Amino acid sequence: MNSAVIVFPGSNCDRDMAIGLNEVTGRAPAMVWHRQSELPENLDLIAVPGGFSYGDYLRAGAMAARSPVMKAVVEAASRGVTVLGVCNGFQVLAEAGLLPGALMRNAGISFVCRDVKLTVSNSQSAFSAHYDQDEEIVLPVAHHDGNYTADDETLERLEGEGRIVFRYAEPVNGSARDIAGIVNDAGNVLGMMPHPERMVEAAHGGLDGRRLFEGLLGG
């Protein structure tokens, strides 16, 4: 699998993501700087990592979503390339219009940094193939703006179309319908606030994140 990790000024989970991808796919991802307007050819997966791109200026993910590389990411997504946005990456994908809704300040105001229980709400997505339906898993979160918001019509559509892939199984940030991760209508773009790349080795305290990447690899 050929993968790439997008790097913005202020990204801070890009190397964690790269290590995770290297470990699971057996190949080092291309690291693509935000000013590049073209992506490497023949990519199977583009990862938009966590962090504080552009210092979260204006809104989390807002500036990054308008950077040159994101035009290429949007174009690749429209061709069906798999795109995974984690944490700030989810915020960037929502700001770029690849995913509906918005991520607002956590309902409790505080930055939340801990392991949380999640439920796999749809094990049929390309990203959740190695999980069981309704399985409870544990992944770390570390965010200030993870409170997913969308209008009722959008929420109903996400629910009805099975596009809510991960839900919080405990109170975390006030997210509508406990949404932790959603896919786009084509199913090739996932945004999630929890960090799968931080649960890929036994030393991380669990392997629940590794299974997301293994699922993408297929088999």
Place this chain on the structure above:
Amino acid sequence: MKARVLVTLKNGVLDPQGKAIHHALEGLGFAGINDVRAGKLIELDVDDGVDDASIEEMCRKLLANTVIENFRIERA
């Protein structure tokens, strides 16, 4: 010429920061506050030829996230 863009959260969108400010004001002893909503003020210094339509486009493309925010443009 100066143009001011006021970005506010849409009605019905929960504003945790506004709520925190509200609580802090009450903690300071101020009474009679019914609600607090926090927003942003973005001041642009633009050429005279820049019309409201292009500032509106700036708002839609970057300055506001219209999923959750409204914006208003004021000329100084």
